[in-house]
Amino acid sequence: MNAITDINQLPTPAVIVDLPTVRRNIASMAGYCRSHGFKLRPHAKTHKSLRIGQMQMEAGAIGLTVAKADEAAVMAGATDDVLVAYPAFDAPRAAILAELARIKMVRVSVDSTHAVDHLAEAARSAGTTIGILVDLDVGFHRTGVQSSDAALALAQHVDQTNDVRLDGIMFFPGHVFLPASAQEKPLADVSALLQETIQLWTRHGLSTSIVSGGSTPTARQSHHVAGLTEIRPGTYVYYDANCVAGGWCQLEDCAARVVCTVVSTAVERKCVIDAGSKTMTSDRRFDAPDTAGFGLLVDMPLARVSRLSEEHGEIELRGEAVPKLGSRITLIPNHICPCINLHDRIWFREDDGRFTRGVIDARGKIH
Numbered sequence: 001m002n003a004i005t006d007i008n009q010l011p012t013p014a015v016i017v018d019l020p021t022v023r024r025n026i027a028s029m030a031g032y033c034r035s036h037g038f039k040l041r042p043h044a045k046t047h048k049s050l051r052i053g054q055m056q057m058e059a060g061a062i063g064l065t066v067a068k069a070d071e072a073a074v075m076a077g078a079t080d081d082v083l084v085a086y087p088a089f090d091a092p093r094a095a096i097l098a099e100l101a102r103i104k105m106v107r108v109s110v111d112s113t114h115a116v117d118h119l120a121e122a123a124r125s126a127g128t129t130i131g132i133l134v135d136l137d138v139g140f141h142r143t144g145v146q147s148s149d150a151a152l153a154l155a156q157h158v159d160q161t162n163d164v165r166l167d168g169i170m171f172f173p174g175h176v177f178l179p180a181s182a183q184e185k186p187l188a189d190v191s192a193l194l195q196e197t198i199q200l201w202t203r204h205g206l207s208t209s210i211v212s213g214g215s216t217p218t219a220r221q222s223h224h225v226a227g228l229t230e231i232r233p234g235t236y237v238y239y240d241a242n243c244v245a246g247g248w249c250q251l252e253d254c255a256a257r258v259v260c261t262v263v264s265t266a267v268e269r270k271c272v273i274d275a276g277s278k279t280m281t282s283d284r285r286f287d288a289p290d291t292a293g294f295g296l297l298v299d300m301p302l303a304r305v306s307r308l309s310e311e312h313g314e315i316e317l318r319g320e321a322v323p324k325l326g327s328r329i330t331l332i333p334n335h336i337c338p339c340i341n342l343h344d345r346i347w348f349r350e351d352d353g354r355f356t357r358g359v360i361d362a363r364g365k366i367h
């Protein structure tokens with residue numbers, strides 16, 4: 001088969017990932033980290049791709065972050081250093097991670113002694129050691145111990161347990177989903193709590209060689225958080241419509257887009273595309289959940305994707321001419337991470353403009 005260079009030749013719906021844009025996003029975040037002395041451990045949840053993970057490693061990342069044990073096993077194909085930033089608290093997950101720790105650096109963030117004990121037992125059986133970061137809740141209220149004192153108590157438990165190694169602190173500032181101009185106060189609070197925790201650990205002779213934080217919205221404000229050693233943004237590699245709405249990127253930074261075909265124009269003031277919730281997810285835009293529609297229509301600024309069925313996306317035309325049946329429409333999903341996870345394959349647009357098939361290597365690894 002001849003190389004595809006024309007977007008109109010792709011079977012739709014097609015997720016396309018523009019590699020020159022990805023490279024630019026990776027280089028830009030790596031540059032920010034270098035200039036502020038932070039290490040970068042990107043979260044692979046966004047791309048779940050060995051190829052993109054390798055690109056991040058080649059650009060200076062120190063390792064990759066994942067959520068699930070099975071993701072760790074896959075993404076270890078792109079790095080020697082994996083952080084599982086998720087409560088891998090049970091024996092089956094611990095066993096997978098301990099096996100991996102025999103050949104790679106494996107760290108896990110925990111918020112319970114229960115998790116520490118399982119990981120230690122699994123590491124012992126596998127004849128290895130697992131690094132531990134204590135997960136501290138800095139305001140997102142999803143996981144994480146609830147105070148500096150609780151962080152110290154858990155750290156002391158890790159320190160006194162064989163076969164695990166206390167490496168530091170992990171936190172996720174997911175509540176700071178705000179424009180950069182509104183982040184000063186919440187990040188100052190995060191910074192104060194971290195300082196208190198680091199000082200407490202130091203007074204008790206415990207090491208915080210790693211203080212791992214960061215998300216895409218806060219990534220470029222990380223220098224306002226004292227004590228940080230590394231950040232873990234994930235979405236920045238592709239960005240999405242939420243990131244555009246939050247001002248965390250520009251439209252041209254959005255590297256992943258969904259190309260669709262108009263399959264029906266039978267109903268007045270509407271056209272229907274071949275991409276519904278099974279292609280894009282039903283995620284709403286964070287700042288305008290009821291009005292913004294399901295994704296950003298790149299070439300139709302007035303129109304909006306007003307309703308999704310599984311395989312249909314209904315575009316409400318508000319001033320635009322009715323597109324021709326069979327014509328192509330490009331969308332940027334509201335939330336790119338779960339969208340990518342829906343697809344067996346994507347299309348990479350290479351530097352020379354050719355489209356090549358890409359694999360979502362860690363797709364569906366939910367254990």
Ligand SMILES: Cc1ncc(COP(=O)(O)O)c(C=O)c1O
Nearest residue numbers: 043085172215216232233234235
């Ligand atoms: C623990 C953890 N770290 C890092 C990230 C990456 O954040 P973002 O998606 O904003 O890049 C996430 C995202 O969910 C996360 O849960």
